[in-house]
Amino acid sequence: MPGNEAFSGFDGLLNQRQPIRTLSAILAKGSIPHAMLFTGVDGIGKLTIANIFAMACNCSEVARVYSGNIDEPHNTHRERKVSNPCGKCRSCRKILSGNHPDIINIEPSGLIIKIIQIRELCNSLILKPYEAKVRVILISDAHKMNKEAGNALLKILEEPPERTLFVLTATHTSDLLPTIVSRCQQIRFNPVSRKNIEKILIDNHGISEDEAFAAASMANGSLARALSIAPGKVGRVSLNNWRKWLVNEVEILPSRSMSSVLAFAEKLAEKKAYISDTLEILKTYLRDILIYRYSPEIIINIDLASRIKSFSQKTTVESIVSKIEAVQVAQRSITANANLKLTLELMVMRLANPIG
Numbered sequence: 117m118p119g120n121e122a123f124s125g126f127d128g129l130l131n132q133r134q135p136i137r138t139l140s141a142i143l144a145k146g147s148i149p150h151a152m153l154f155t156g157v158d159g160i161g162k163l164t165i166a167n168i169f170a171m172a173c174n175c176s177e178v179a180r181v182y183s184g185n186i187d188e189p190h191n192t193h194r195e196r197k198v199s200n201p202c203g204k205c206r207s208c209r210k211i212l213s214g215n216h217p218d219i220i221n222i223e224p225s226g227l228i229i230k231i232i233q234i235r236e237l238c239n240s241l242i243l244k245p246y247e248a249k250v251r252v253i254l255i256s257d258a259h260k261m262n263k264e265a266g267n268a269l270l271k272i273l274e275e276p277p278e279r280t281l282f283v284l285t286a287t288h289t290s291d292l293l294p295t296i297v298s299r300c301q302q303i304r305f306n307p308v309s310r311k312n313i314e315k316i317l318i319d320n321h322g323i324s325e326d327e328a329f330a331a332a333s334m335a336n337g338s339l340a341r342a343l344s345i346a347p348g349k350v351g352r353v354s355l356n357n358w359r360k361w362l363v364n365e366v367e368i369l370p371s372r373s374m375s376s377v378l379a380f381a382e383k384l385a386e387k388k389a390y391i392s393d394t395l396e397i398l399k400t401y402l403r404d405i406l407i408y409r410y411s412p413e414i415i416i417n418i419d420l421a422s423r424i425k426s427f428s429q430k431t432t433v434e435s436i437v438s439k440i441e442a443v444q445v446a447q448r449s450i451t452a453n454a455n456l457k458l459t460l461e462l463m464v465m466r467l468a469n470p471i472g
């Protein structure tokens with residue numbers, strides 16, 4: 117959610133011109149759909165934009181401009197920025213402070229969105245909106261709805277309550293029930309370019325060029341992820357230090373005793389919250405070792421280029437491919453809810469195979 121201090125509306129967002137243009141067109145036409153689905157990787161501003169859109173739907177300033185009362189000298193300028201909520205009117209201020217009774221946020225409780233959350237939502241929707249012109253229900257990570265919750269939501273979407281807009285966010289449409297997807301107007305969000313992320317890390321967060329390059333490369337288009345990887349962020353674990361430690365361990369694993377190898381698996385399992393980052397880091401590093409011999413200029417862990425070079429000279433393609441596969445198998449097993457410790461043990465045993 118944007119802060120109160122310098123509210124810049126849609127203008128403060130990078131690289132999302134296309135979705136913002138689509139949303140502006142919807143506002144200009146005044147025909148707000150019943151349901152929209154925002155898709156794209158985590159941390160690219162889907163929820164922020166959903167909140168700004170909720171503000172724009174209810175902003176008295178936006179309404180004034182669209183009502184045709186735009187015969188002011190600066191109206192050409194205003195018209196271009198017309199979809200931007202003012203951030204100052206009563207409705208905008210309530211939404212900004214998270215106190216608007218008609219803006220309802222549903223997010224996963226633990227790992228899933230439960231049926232009870234959707235049932236409670238249904239009950240509250242029987243009433244008309246309290247004060248909003250458009251009531252907005254934001255369902256974050258909608259792909260985390262279990263089947264029952266998804267079906268309950270589908271029932272509401274089939275007979276949507278008046279003056280109510282649902283905004284669902286998800287990574288991919290394929291993670292949702294097709295029947296839900298077909299009820300929503302889909303808006304795709306672009307990953308932020310590596311260059312832009314790098315620039316923000318350097319300019320706004322004072323991160324060094326090398327670190328910014330490494331974090332931006334591993335961020336997969338998500339500024340939030342880049343910030344979590346970049347070092348020196350107060351209150352955040354530095355994934356960059358974790359990455360360096362992991363790389364070190366993986367290199368010496370083949371020379372280790374079986375008990376040290378299993379202890380490594382145990383350490384990874386203890387950091388359960390970072391397991392998807394951990395596996396992604398391992399995979400990216402191993403992939404760099406593989407591609408170094410063909411296209412050294414496109415490796416991702418550029419700050420570790422000299423280590424990658426020497427590792428790549430010591431190993432064979434078969435050996436490194438088998439290690440990448442071991443990580444991919446672990447990723448799939450964990451997604452499928454397999455036993456974490458066992459999965460990691462099997463993975464590290466393959467990673468500990470001789471490198472030659």
Ligand SMILES: [Zn+2]
Pocket residue numbers: 174175176177178201202203204205206207208209
């Ligand atoms: Zn406003």
